[in-house]
Amino acid sequence: MPEPMTPVTFPSTFLWGASTSAYQIEGAVREGGRTPSIWDTFSHTPGKTVDGDHGDIAVDHYRRYPEDVALMAELGLDAYRFSISWSRVQPTGRGPAVQVGLDFYRRLADELLSKGIKPAVTLYHWDLPQELEDAGGWPERDTAYRFAEYAQLVGEALGDRVEHWMTLNEPWCTAFLGYASGVHAPGRTDPEASLKAAHHLNLAHGLGTSALRSVMPARNSIAVSLNSSTVRTVSQDPADLAAARKIDDLANGVFHGPMLHGTYPESLLKATEEITDWSCVAEGDLVLINQPLDALGLNYYTPALVSAADAAAGGSRADGHGASAYSPWPGADDVMFHQPPGEQTQMGWSIDATGLHDLLMRYTREAPGLPLYITENGAAYDDKPDPDGRVHDPERIAYLHGHLSAVRRAISDGADVRGYYQWSLMDNFEWSYGYEKRFGMVYVDYATLERTPKSSARWYSEVARTGTLPPVEGV
Numbered sequence: 001m002p003e004p005m006t007p008v009t010f011p012s013t014f015l016w017g018a019s020t021s022a023y024q025i026e027g028a029v030r031e032g033g034r035t036p037s038i039w040d041t042f043s044h045t046p047g048k049t050v051d052g053d054h055g056d057i058a059v060d061h062y063r064r065y066p067e068d069v070a071l072m073a074e075l076g077l078d079a080y081r082f083s084i085s086w087s088r089v090q091p092t093g094r095g096p097a098v099q100v101g102l103d104f105y106r107r108l109a110d111e112l113l114s115k116g117i118k119p120a121v122t123l124y125h126w127d128l129p130q131e132l133e134d135a136g137g138w139p140e141r142d143t144a145y146r147f148a149e150y151a152q153l154v155g156e157a158l159g160d161r162v163e164h165w166m167t168l169n170e171p172w173c174t175a176f177l178g179y180a181s182g183v184h185a186p187g188r189t190d191p192e193a194s195l196k197a198a199h200h201l202n203l204a205h206g207l208g209t210s211a212l213r214s215v216m217p218a219r220n221s222i223a224v225s226l227n228s229s230t231v232r233t234v235s236q237d238p239a240d241l242a243a244a245r246k247i248d249d250l251a252n253g254v255f256h257g258p259m260l261h262g263t264y265p266e267s268l269l270k271a272t273e274e275i276t277d278w279s280c281v282a283e284g285d286l287v288l289i290n291q292p293l294d295a296l297g298l299n300y301y302t303p304a305l306v307s308a309a310d311a312a313a314g315g316s317r318a319d320g321h322g323a324s325a326y327s328p329w330p331g332a333d334d335v336m337f338h339q340p341p342g343e344q345t346q347m348g349w350s351i352d353a354t355g356l357h358d359l360l361m362r363y364t365r366e367a368p369g370l371p372l373y374i375t376e377n378g379a380a381y382d383d384k385p386d387p388d389g390r391v392h393d394p395e396r397i398a399y400l401h402g403h404l405s406a407v408r409r410a411i412s413d414g415a416d417v418r419g420y421y422q423w424s425l426m427d428n429f430e431w432s433y434g435y436e437k438r439f440g441m442v443y444v445d446y447a448t449l450e451r452t453p454k455s456s457a458r459w460y461s462e463v464a465r466t467g468t469l470p471p472v473e474g475v
Contacts, residue, residue: 008408008469015118015419016464017079018072018441019376021125021169023055024428026085028062032100035091037127038137038178039431042185053434059426059444065108071442071451072425073115075461080117081375081421082108083125083169089157090150093129097153105154109161120164120421122225123151123208126174126184126431133186138174138197141280148207152215159216166297166375167208170227171201171255176328183322183432191330195254195272196280202258206289224259225297225375228252228363230355231304234338239308243335246271247306250329260367262290272331295418296367297375300403301347302340303355309336320349322432345379346437351399353406360410360417371418377403378423380430380437383454391443391454394472400456401472404463422460426451 023039043054061068072080086093089101109119124147132143151167168174177184180194188194209222229251233240249268257264263286269278302320319337321328329335340350356377363372379399385391404420411417427440435446441457444450462470 008405010408010467011411012467013418014467015078015373016460017077017081017118017120017419017421018425019081019421019423020061020425020428021083021122021127022085022088023058023125023127024424024430025059025061025426026088027055027057027060029056031062032088032104033091033098034085034088034101036130037085037087038130038133038185039127041130041133042187043429045187048187049432050434050436053429053436055429058429059446060449062104064449066111067451068425069108069111069115069117071453072112072117075441075453075457076464077117078464079120079164079419079421080112080425081120081122081164081166083122083127084154085127086124086150087127087129090153091129093132093146093150097157102154102157105158106161109158113161118164119162120166121154121158121162122166122169123147123154124167124174124204125169126178128186137179137186137188138200139179139190139193140196141200141203141282144200144204144207147204148211151208152211155212155215159212159220163220165212165216165220165222166225167205167212167222168201169225169375170299171198171205171224172227172251175201176250176330177321180330181321181324181326181328183324183328189324189326192276194328194330195276195278198254199278199280199285202255202289203285205259206285206291209291209293210288221294223293223295223297223373225299226252226255227299227301227376228256228359229304230300230358230362231306232340232355234305234307237308240306243306243308243332246332246335247304247329250332251304256363256366258286258289259293260290260296260370262286275330293370295371295373296363297373298359298363299376299423300356300359300374301377301379302345302349303352303358305338305340305350307336307338309334320347345395345399346382347380349379351379351402353402356403357406357410357413360407360415361413364410364415369416371416373418374407374420376421376423378439378441380439383427383438383443385443385452389452391452393454393456396441396454396456397459398472400460401469404469408469
């Protein structure tokens with residue numbers, strides 16, 4: 001259904017924020033004893049990123065964070081979600097913390113608090129220390145225990161300053177783009193390893209949650225950010241519905257099953273039994289994973305549209321997750337992905353805010369009583385300054401208006417949504433796409449690193465100030 005184009009009002013307590021991640025913005029990859037992560041290695045491997053781009057400098061947030069925090073304050077943001085570089089605070093992923101690395105995040109949190117902005121920490125946003133990958137990475141059980149040790153170190157250091165915590169960001173991407181299709185670091189293409197990685201990420205979440213709770217004030221909130229997918233079918237044919245079930249299990253159930261309910265979907269285990277016997281799930285693991293959460297973060301960009309396909313021919317890989325001869329959907333070679341109709345962002349992702357409404361209502365049913373946050377939502381467009389140096393991005397404003405209207409409609413329908421973090425605060429290193437795709441509300445000139453708020457930033461600032469969505473026509 002079309003989203004309303006008249007002003008929409010949010011609750012006065014609703015949290016307005018923006019998100020980033022460490023490797024995408026910090027730079028300073030050799031400062032203070034930081035050792036390489038898998039994304040340092042991957043991005044410096046020829047052919048892995050557009051134009052060979054990497055995050056060595058990124059947008060230099062490590063040095064420019066006071067300027068960036070001042071910009072957030074100018075825009076009137078309530079909260080800022082950032083991730084910790086594991087290699088910066090625990091080089092090699094083992095041993096004691098390096099205080100100079102922790103001090104950077106202490107300074108960042110203090111700067112935010114001094115401007116009245118709530119810091120929100122994500123412990124893991126895809127940048128595993130390379131030494132842990134060399135030891136086997138996420139397909140190895142020990143990595144989950146290393147993560148718990150790291151979580152405790154960071155919790156001890158920042159728990160007095162930061163109240164909002166997320167263990168993992170989009171573990172689906174880590175497991176299946178990193179270990180199955182190979183389009184993300186570390187670039188492996190092993191379906192069995194990807195499923196083992198998924199389990200050990202779940203285990204890391206559970207162990208990390210317990211570790212945080214053991215060292216932080218009880219007032220602190222612990223969550224996880226999942227890029228759960230709204231999966232739709234081209235028809236109600238039983239074969240198409242079965243195809244959707246497979247993708248829903250791999251996109252959603254593989255993580256929210258253990259985290260929220262303490263079990264993996266039986267249909268997932270059945271569909272992947274020729275790939276793995278799931279012996280990586282040790283006795284007691286599901287109890288360790290199924291820790292009570294204080295909130296759930298959901299990242300949403302676009303829905304998935306699927307149907308059954310001829311298993312011999314293989315399913316189409318038009319799933320929006322990068323070009324690879326290898327699928328990120330183990331056990332689902334008989335599923336075909338279709339391009340949903342309608343307008344698209346520069347990523348080629350369909351713009352459909354109803355998918356966000358549907359996702360919020362699903363988790364309202366899936367986890368009743370659990371507060372929800374949109375921890376990522378946004379769009380990439382080919383933004384360019386005009387001759388006066390201003391950056392107008394009306395397409396992004398329309399995107400945000402539609403998706404925020406969908407959030408408000410979900411609240412009206414009973415969803416307990418407490419806040420929204422736009423992806424992203426500023427243009428940055430967009431993983432394998434390098435610097436080609438711009439998601440930011442703040443434009444970054446990559447030659448000078450000058451920051452320029454786009455018209456969407458000014459629009460979002462008005463939203464944060466008033467809790468009301470101005471009509472798109474007023475932009």
